[in-house]
Amino acid sequence: MQGKYFLPRLTGRCLGCGNKLPDAFLDLGEMPLANSYVAPESKDKEEILYRLAVAYCPACYLVQITHRVAPEQLFSSYSYFSSFSNSFLKHAEAMAESLTKKFVLDSNSLIAEIGSNDGYLLNFFRERGIPILGIEPAKNIARVANESGIPTVDVFFGPDSVAQIIKARGQADIIIGNNVLAHVPLINDFLLSVNKYLKPTGSAVFEFPYLKDLLDHAEFDTIYHEHVFYYSVSAVKILAERAKLQLYDVHHQDIHGGSLRVFLQKERQHEVSSNIRKMLLKEEQYGIMDKDLYRNFGEKVEKLKTKLEGLLLELKKAGKTIAAYGAAAKGNTLLNYIGIDKNMIDFVVDRSPYKQGLLLPGTRIPILHQDELLKRMPDYTLVLAWNFAEEILAQQDEYRKRGGKFIIPIPEIQVI
Numbered sequence: 001m002q003g004k005y006f007l008p009r010l011t012g013r014c015l016g017c018g019n020k021l022p023d024a025f026l027d028l029g030e031m032p033l034a035n036s037y038v039a040p041e042s043k044d045k046e047e048i049l050y051r052l053a054v055a056y057c058p059a060c061y062l063v064q065i066t067h068r069v070a071p072e073q074l075f076s077s078y079s080y081f082s083s084f085s086n087s088f089l090k091h092a093e094a095m096a097e098s099l100t101k102k103f104v105l106d107s108n109s110l111i112a113e114i115g116s117n118d119g120y121l122l123n124f125f126r127e128r129g130i131p132i133l134g135i136e137p138a139k140n141i142a143r144v145a146n147e148s149g150i151p152t153v154d155v156f157f158g159p160d161s162v163a164q165i166i167k168a169r170g171q172a173d174i175i176i177g178n179n180v181l182a183h184v185p186l187i188n189d190f191l192l193s194v195n196k197y198l199k200p201t202g203s204a205v206f207e208f209p210y211l212k213d214l215l216d217h218a219e220f221d222t223i224y225h226e227h228v229f230y231y232s233v234s235a236v237k238i239l240a241e242r243a244k245l246q247l248y249d250v251h252h253q254d255i256h257g258g259s260l261r262v263f264l265q266k267e268r269q270h271e272v273s274s275n276i277r278k279m280l281l282k283e284e285q286y287g288i289m290d291k292d293l294y295r296n297f298g299e300k301v302e303k304l305k306t307k308l309e310g311l312l313l314e315l316k317k318a319g320k321t322i323a324a325y326g327a328a329a330k331g332n333t334l335l336n337y338i339g340i341d342k343n344m345i346d347f348v349v350d351r352s353p354y355k356q357g358l359l360l361p362g363t364r365i366p367i368l369h370q371d372e373l374l375k376r377m378p379d380y381t382l383v384l385a386w387n388f389a390e391e392i393l394a395q396q397d398e399y400r401k402r403g404g405k406f407i408i409p410i411p412e413i414q415v416i
């Protein structure tokens with residue numbers, strides 16, 4: 001790939017427990033940051049490339065990337081506005097409903113969300129009359145949230161900001177972090193700050209993609225520099241205890257190809273659910289603490305790469321046109337790892353107006369409005385946002401009726 005190679009920080013140590021990390025079990029090579037979309041006027045500029053590889057710590061079971069990029073480089077102008085996916089919004093509303101009931105929240109409660117994005121989730125609490133506070137480091141997104149009436153502070157949550165946040169609004173009853181736990185390299189400091197920010201009776205609720213689903217379904221494209229950690233229940237329990245938080249419940253969620261919702265408490269307000277013991281046992285039987293599991297996964301991903309590359313080359317040779325659907329970060333890992341570029345895929349469509357008109361990082365494939373799919377009718381469309389495949393197939397029914405075919409790459413390559 002073209003570009004300037006930049007060596008991010010390689011500590012060689014586990015970010016959880018500090019033990020020496022073994023070699024990576026999967027090396028995806030050098031690639032640009034998955035969310036660094038390129039403006040058309042910068043199309044000839046070199047991109048900065050970073051190594052992307054993952055290793056497993058046998059001491060504390062934390063799966064993590066081996067080369068870290070500073071959070072300031074990753075999140076200062078993040079372009080992922082979550083509100084644009086219907087199933088995502090439905091999931092958020094169900095979460096607000098479920099937490100409001102579970103914790104009997106009312107106008108005296110304070111719900112804080114770390115990584116609150118444009119406020120899509122907090123808004124459902126606001127509608128229920130519950131006081132909210134968003135914490136969102138991407139200044140452009142925090143501004144949008146504030147303008148739409150979601151009070152949001154634009155800081156990185158952690159030891160440097162927690163005192164200031166408490167001073168403004170007091171401690172929180174519930175702290176939510178959806179897809180945030182995986183993003184924070186200094187995870188021990190982060191969880192200690194969560195402990196500090198919680199009222200003694202409070203709970204923290206975190207959601208993140210589940211390592212077991214990633215391994216089961218070969219979801220290697222959810223690996224990118226923003227995602228420092230890939231969690232199991234076994235690993236979260238140890239991390240939480242280090243920050244004097246108790247893991248007391250866990251639920252599996254279908255979103256994002258399989259996620260966990262975990263509940264942590266500061267004091268023993270809630271009984272520890274039997275779900276915890278069950279999940280830990282399941283993970284042990286599955287081999288989550290066994291390094292062979294990770295080696296096998298690495299081999300499986302390499303095979304998937306060869307197969308998908310072969311299919312696309314074959315279609316191209318037969319004179320077929322190929323587009324892609326969904327300019328999501330995960331798509332960038334997949335395309336850059338496989339080495340696909342604009343010579344192979346003509347364009348990608350995406351529903352987010354913030355991405356339309358830009359180019360994908362690394363591959364430089366142009367991002368167009370979703371209606372272009374029907375206008376241009378490519379023979380095949382690779383679904384990069386495969387976790388929303390059902391929704392996309394329903395919306396693009398007409399494309400298939402007219403003879404277009406979708407390629408779903410993960411967990412198994414399917415042509416529909």
Ligand SMILES: [Zn+2]
Nearest residue numbers: 014017057060
């Ligand atoms: Zn460790």
